[in-house]
Amino acid sequence: MEILAFEFPAAAEKARRAHIGVVGSGDLEILMDPSTDAKTHAKIQTSVAGFATTWKAVLERFLAQHPEAANIEINDFGATPGTVALRLQQMVEVSRS
Amino acid sequence: MTFTPTLSKDVLELSSRRSYIELNARDRARQLLDDGTFHELLGPFDRVESPWLPIQGIVPQADDGCVVAKGKIDGQPAVVIAMEGKFQGGSIGEVCGMKMAEAFRLARQDNEKGIPTRAVLSLESGGVRLQEANMGELVIAEIYAEMVALRKYTPLIVVITGPTGCFGGMSLAAGLATYVVMTRQARLSMNGPEVIEQEAGKAEFEASNKPFVWSVNGGAQRYATGFADVLVEDDAVAITAAVRDLFRKGQPAQLRTDQYELFIKRLSSLDTSKQWTGEDIRNAWKENAQ
Structure with a gap:
């Protein structure tokens, strides 16, 4: 298991709370809360070590489209970058519903 | 020319059905409760998760795989506890087990105070979580004690639909229930097929032989041999109705x-x-x- 932490600049607009996913094989759970310091903080616990660069790239691509300030916590059980991107997208939809 | 699809009655019936098996634990709890009454206790944002899994290099889940929700069933106060089979095989660790035991305890206290509170346990479980073995076993003992205390006041209904099924400590919990609802896809057994094969050999139990496994511990067999009270199709609406009807039936x-x-x-x-x-x-x- 590896624990990663990233910090990104964010828009003034705050994200809304959302929870999505499951810590099951090839899947992940995401908890999103609004951030109070106009930054987006991401904390990732992943069962697969050694993919920090990939995580950073997937998150950067996501945040380019959704810059709302958020605290994002991810519990990952070996999801592929594609699955991660889909779950992030789903989280945004849930937060807006 | 217009094309008229000629789908058989069976296909039309299947396509209009909403699967319960495919729902996650949270959606199962929401499904079993009356519309709009779902209120989760100790949800993921309360972050009451297993302190033991990360120490052993295993990623935890924010609700520890157990959803506890208050709401109403058929207009009456109810608590629904749903295990998530995809997280650590629905195994019972200290936190998720304690959530379950405490939910039963609070439901009993409400009943004692004159608030008739119903209880449903939707199980997907391989039994105790090996990484938290002793604490898991202790909390399972508490779950049993609370189930026995609670079922005096209200029918306590266990729902087992699969795909994981119900094994180990939670199979005994199913045994303690007032009523057990199962689907054909579900399995209920003390020892899982792989465990029996590993311990006693292929001649005793061939875990890869699915028809054999289901003929022993599948829902249809469990229903036919009196370990389950209702056998339902994998239909969220039918399962919800079965639970409601059992509460209407009352104590056996x-x-x-x-x-x-x-x-x-x-x-x-x-x-x-x-x-x-x-x-x-x-x-x-x-x-x-x-």
């Missing part, structure tokens, strides 16, 4: 656990020198119906 004449003399009689009629099939057991049960 006799709890399954009070029928131990009958079960002992049936078990002692079995000739253990030969391999029994599911059908043999159904027949033996019929011969010892009383």
Whole structure:
């Protein structure tokens, strides 16, 4: 298991709370809360070590489209970058519903 | 020219059905409660997760795989506890087990205070979580004690639909329930097929032989041999209706656990020198119906 932490600049607009996913094989759970310091903080616990660069790239691509300030916590059980991107997208939809 | 699809009645019926098996634990709890009454207790944002898994290099889940929700069933106060089978095989660790035991305890206290509170447990579980073995076993003992205390006040309904099924400690919890609802896809057994094969060999139990496994511990067999009270299709609406109807039925004449003399009689009629099939057991049960 590896624990990663990233910090990104964010828009003034705050994200809304959302929870999505499951810590099951090839899947992940995401908890999103609004951030109070106009930054987006991401904390990732992943069962697969050694993919920090990939995580950073997937998150950067996501945040380019959704810059709302958020605290994002991810519990990952070996999801592929594609699955991660889909779950992030789903989280945004849930937060807006 | 217009194209008129000619789908069979079976296909149309299947396509209009909403699967319960495919729902996650949270959606199962929401499904079993009356519309708009779902209120989760100790949800993911409360972050009451297993402190033991990360120490052992395993990623935890924010709700520890157990969803506890208050709401109403058929207009009456109710608590629904749903296990998430995809997280650590629905295993019972300290946190998720304690959430379950405390939910039962609070439901009993509400009943004692004159607030009739119903209880449903939707199980997907491989049993105790090996990484938290001792604490898991202790909390399972608490769950049993609370179930026995609570079922005096209200029918306590266990729902087992699969795909994981219900094994180990939680299979005994199912045994303590007032009523058990199962689907054909579900399995209910103390030891899982792989465990039996590993311990006793392929001749005793062939875990890869699915028809054999289901003929022994599948929902249809469990229903036919009196370990389950209702056999339903994998249909969220039908399962919700089955639970509601059991609450309407109220307390049974006799709890399954009070029928131990009958079960002992049936078990002692079995000739253990030969391999029994599911059908043999159904027949033996019929011969010892009383």
